[in-house]
Amino acid sequence: MSEKLIVALDVPDKEKAMDIVEELKDVVSFFKVGMELFYREGPKLISDLKNLGLKVFLDLKLHDIPNTVGRALKNLIDLEIDMVNIHALGGKEMLRAAYLVKDEALKRKGKAPIILGVTVLTSMDQETLEQIGFKIELTQLVAILAKETKEAGLDGVVASAQEVSLIKKICGPEFITVTPGIRRFEDANFDQKRVLTPKKALELGADYLVVGRPITAASNRKLAAQKYLEEMEGVWHGSL
Numbered sequence: 001m002s003e004k005l006i007v008a009l010d011v012p013d014k015e016k017a018m019d020i021v022e023e024l025k026d027v028v029s030f031f032k033v034g035m036e037l038f039y040r041e042g043p044k045l046i047s048d049l050k051n052l053g054l055k056v057f058l059d060l061k062l063h064d065i066p067n068t069v070g071r072a073l074k075n076l077i078d079l080e081i082d083m084v085n086i087h088a089l090g091g092k093e094m095l096r097a098a099y100l101v102k103d104e105a106l107k108r109k110g111k112a113p114i115i116l117g118v119t120v121l122t123s124m125d126q127e128t129l130e131q132i133g134f135k136i137e138l139t140q141l142v143a144i145l146a147k148e149t150k151e152a153g154l155d156g157v158v159a160s161a162q163e164v165s166l167i168k169k170i171c172g173p174e175f176i177t178v179t180p181g182i183r184r185f186e187d188a189n190f191d192q193k194r195v196l197t198p199k200k201a202l203e204l205g206a207d208y209l210v211v212g213r214p215i216t217a218a219s220n221r222k223l224a225a226q227k228y229l230e231e232m233e234g235v236w237h238g239s240l
């Protein structure tokens with residue numbers, strides 16, 4: 001069992017999510033709940049997953065003014081999740097508001113989830129940035145956002161595995177990198193633009209790999225997950 005693999009439960013309801021969890025729970029212990037599922041099922045689903053002894057990454061990508069993000073994040077932290085993310089594009093003050101909420105939770109409860117800044121979505125490339133008026137190299141923007149997240153006191157970032165070495169160089173080896181856009185060679189990219197194989201991502205130092213459709217839409221999900229884990233095992237010298 002590897003906690004480095006996070007499987008994205010991008011399905012519309014609890015029934016479908018629990019089918020996937022049931023099929024994978026012998027090999028996967030970390031699941032991501034995103035907007036689609038959370039907007040329907042809400043906090044109860046989080047406690048159901050936690051009661052099964054699973055780890056939960058709540059991916060709602062908060063992006064708002066500092067006050068709103070801070071207050072929303074407090075409610076999410078109280079759901080006892082293990083990981084949560086906010087858009088680093090919200091800026092220094094917003095990231096700092098998130099840090100203060102985490103700090104307060106640590107004092108109040110003695111624990112808090114890993115809080116990540118989302119840098120540049122893995123579905124974007126240089127062309128996408130240019131279309132919306134960003135005149136900056138994509139990797140440079142990732143580096144700036146990672147540095148801001150680190151300086152605010154947060155734990156790490158969501159980025160493409162392609163940028164992991166740069167992020168680790170700037171923010172240090174302990175700064176956590178969570179990388180979606182992970183694809184085995186034979187898997188379809190779908191809407192992901194900045195992709196890398198699980199092996200390469202781990203070799204570059206990624207701490208967690210997020211995989212959704214290549215596993216959840218497979219006809220045999222457990223086998224699909226095992227293929228990812230096998231590829232990871234060659235690099236990661238822990239017990240799987």
Ligand SMILES: O=C(O)c1cc(=O)[nH]c(=O)n1[C@@H]1O[C@H](COP(=O)(O)O)[C@@H](O)[C@H]1O
Nearest residue numbers: 008059120121122158180181210211212213
């Ligand atoms: O924050 C995320 O989890 C995230 C950030 C990002 O830049 N790219 C990205 O794909 N994700 C999420 O990671 C998952 C990737 O799913 P697949 O493309 O199906 O493997 C989805 O649930 C996305 O919402």
